[in-house]
Amino acid sequence: MTTLYRNARDWRDGAHVNFLVREGKIVQKSSNHIECDEVVDLNGKTVMPGIFDCHMHVLNAGLDLSALNLHDCNSRSEIEELVRERSAETPSGQWLLAVHYDANRFPDGRDVHAEELDEWTGGKPAILRQVSGHACIASATALKMAGITKSSIDPSGGRIVRGECGEPTGLLEENAMGLVYSASPKPTRERMIEAIRLAAESLKSYGITATCDMSTGQYNLADELAAYGSANVSTRIGLYILWSRVFEEDGTQRVFEFPESDRLRVSGIKLFADGALGSGTAAIYGEYETGGEGMLIYEPDDLKRRVKIASDAGFRVAVHAIGERAVDIVLDAFEATGIPESHRLEHAMILSDEQIERIRKLNVAITMQPEFLMEFGHAYTRRLGPERASKLKRIRSLVDAGVRVALSSDRPIVSGDPWKGIDAATNRPEGFDPSENVSHEQAIRLYTQSGAEIDGWEFGSLEVGQFADFIEVN
Ligand SMILES: [Zn+2]
The missing domain is CATH 2.30.40.10 (Urease, subunit C, domain 1)
Structure with missing residues (x-):
C-alpha cells in the first residue's frame, strides 16, 4: 500500500x-x-520535517498540566492567593502540588517558608516545585510526613536548607527533594497513561512529531514503561532511563521488559552532574553573585565510573551539566568511555572557548534549550551578574566550531513551544550576547535534523528512507 x-x-x-x-x-x-x-x-x-524535541520530560509535562501552576506569580502574596484557592478545592488527605514556583521573581528573592505554606493550606501537605526542577519548598506538614527534622542529615548531592536554629526552612535542594516527593503519593499506571496522552496532544499542537523523555523511571520504571506502551500515542518517543533504575550501585544491570516499536524506544541512560543556575546549584568556576559555587551530584570519579558502566553496557549516555565546572568533569567521563561521540551533554549553558574546542575534538553532542533565555533571564542575571549571564548558551559558537548540537525545550520547565525556542535562538532576548544568534533556517535544522542524527533516528529532513513525519506550516 x-x-x-x-x-x-x-x-x-x-x-x-x-x-x-x-x-x-x-x-x-x-x-x-x-x-x-x-x-x-x-x-x-x-x-517541513516535524519538530524533534530531544530533551523534555513527557510524563511530567502531562502530570504538570493538572498541578497548580505558579508561573505568573511575581510575589509571595500572589502565590498565597493561588495556594489558598487550590487548597480549598483539595480534599483533605490529598497533597497540593504546585509547579513553576520562582522566588527569583520576588522583589526580595526570599523563599516561602514551610510554616507559612502550612498556614495557607490549613495543614494539608504541599510542595511548590521550583521552576528549574532542582529545588522545592515543602510545607511543615509535608516535611513531617517525610520525616525531615532538625536532626536529618543532608542526602548526598542534596541539601536541606536550615534556619538559624538548624530547623528545616522547607527549601530542599537537588537530591533532598526526593525525601519529600517520595513521601507524596506516586501516580498510578492509569494516571500515567492519561498524562502521556495529554502531553502528546499538546506536543502535536506545536508541530512536535518526536521527543525524548529525559527522566524515565523517576516514579516506577515498570509502570512507566508499561504506561508508555499502553498510551500508544502517535508521537515518537525515545526514553532516557535514570541510571539508578537500570544499574545497581555496583554496576550490575537489572532486567526490564519493554514494548519497543517504530514509535517507542529506549534511547539511553540519564545522569546528572550538577544542579541549575536558577537555584544556584549548577557547578561553576568562581562564585555566584548570591554566594556559593554550586554542587556536584557525584564525585568526579564516581560519575566517571557510572558513565563507563552504562556506556560499556551499550547505552548512549546523556549527562546533565549546566555549569562549566560540571562540563569539564562530564567531558573527562565521556573521554574515558573511549567512545565520547556516542554520548550527549545536556544543557552546557556556560562554555569557554577551550571547552568548545575540546567538545569538537571529542565529537560529543550537545543539546541546548534556548527558551530558557526568555524565561529565566532575571534569574541568570541575579545569580551570575549581567556580564557572565550574557554569554550563556553559545549556540552559534558551537555550530561554527562544527559541534553536533540540537535544540530542545526541557519542558515542563518551560512551555515547550518550539517556535518560542526558535525565536530565542535566532533573536536572543535583551541582555544576551546577540553574536550567539543563529539563522532561522539553522535553528529549524537544529530542532529537527540535528537531534535525529545525534540519536540515530530516521527522520528530520524528509529524505527518502526516513519516516514521513512532516508538518504543514501554512
Ligand atoms: Zn531536563
Whole structure:
C-alpha cells in the first residue's frame, strides 16, 4: 500500500514536491507524479520535517498540566492567593502540588517558608516545585510526613536548607527533594497513561512529531514503561532511563521488559552532574553573585565510573551539566568511555572557548534549550551578574566550531513551544550576547535534523528512507 502526498511545497525554497510513502516511510520524492495506491492532495501547503524535541520530560509535562501552576506569580502574596484557592478545592488527605514556583521573581528573592505554606493550606501537605526542577519548598506538614527534622542529615548531592536554629526552612535542594516527593503519593499506571496522552496532544499542537523523555523511571520504571506502551500515542518517543533504575550501585544491570516499536524506544541512560543556575546549584568556576559555587551530584570519579558502566553496557549516555565546572568533569567521563561521540551533554549553558574546542575534538553532542533565555533571564542575571549571564548558551559558537548540537525545550520547565525556542535562538532576548544568534533556517535544522542524527533516528529532513513525519506550516 503506497500513498502519494501530492502538491506540497518545500519549506526552504518553496519548490513543489510529491512524497511517495510506504509503511510510514518516504520511498520516493519527485516533482512529477508517481504511481501509487492512494493520493492525498496537500494543495500547495508548505511542509517541513516535524519538530524533534530531544530533551523534555513527557510524563511530567502531562502530570504538570493538572498541578497548580505558579508561573505568573511575581510575589509571595500572589502565590498565597493561588495556594489558598487550590487548597480549598483539595480534599483533605490529598497533597497540593504546585509547579513553576520562582522566588527569583520576588522583589526580595526570599523563599516561602514551610510554616507559612502550612498556614495557607490549613495543614494539608504541599510542595511548590521550583521552576528549574532542582529545588522545592515543602510545607511543615509535608516535611513531617517525610520525616525531615532538625536532626536529618543532608542526602548526598542534596541539601536541606536550615534556619538559624538548624530547623528545616522547607527549601530542599537537588537530591533532598526526593525525601519529600517520595513521601507524596506516586501516580498510578492509569494516571500515567492519561498524562502521556495529554502531553502528546499538546506536543502535536506545536508541530512536535518526536521527543525524548529525559527522566524515565523517576516514579516506577515498570509502570512507566508499561504506561508508555499502553498510551500508544502517535508521537515518537525515545526514553532516557535514570541510571539508578537500570544499574545497581555496583554496576550490575537489572532486567526490564519493554514494548519497543517504530514509535517507542529506549534511547539511553540519564545522569546528572550538577544542579541549575536558577537555584544556584549548577557547578561553576568562581562564585555566584548570591554566594556559593554550586554542587556536584557525584564525585568526579564516581560519575566517571557510572558513565563507563552504562556506556560499556551499550547505552548512549546523556549527562546533565549546566555549569562549566560540571562540563569539564562530564567531558573527562565521556573521554574515558573511549567512545565520547556516542554520548550527549545536556544543557552546557556556560562554555569557554577551550571547552568548545575540546567538545569538537571529542565529537560529543550537545543539546541546548534556548527558551530558557526568555524565561529565566532575571534569574541568570541575579545569580551570575549581567556580564557572565550574557554569554550563556553559545549556540552559534558551537555550530561554527562544527559541534553536533540540537535544540530542545526541557519542558515542563518551560512551555515547550518550539517556535518560542526558535525565536530565542535566532533573536536572543535583551541582555544576551546577540553574536550567539543563529539563522532561522539553522535553528529549524537544529530542532529537527540535528537531534535525529545525534540519536540515530530516521527522520528530520524528509529524505527518502526516513519516516514521513512532516508538518504543514501554512
Ligand atoms: Zn531536563
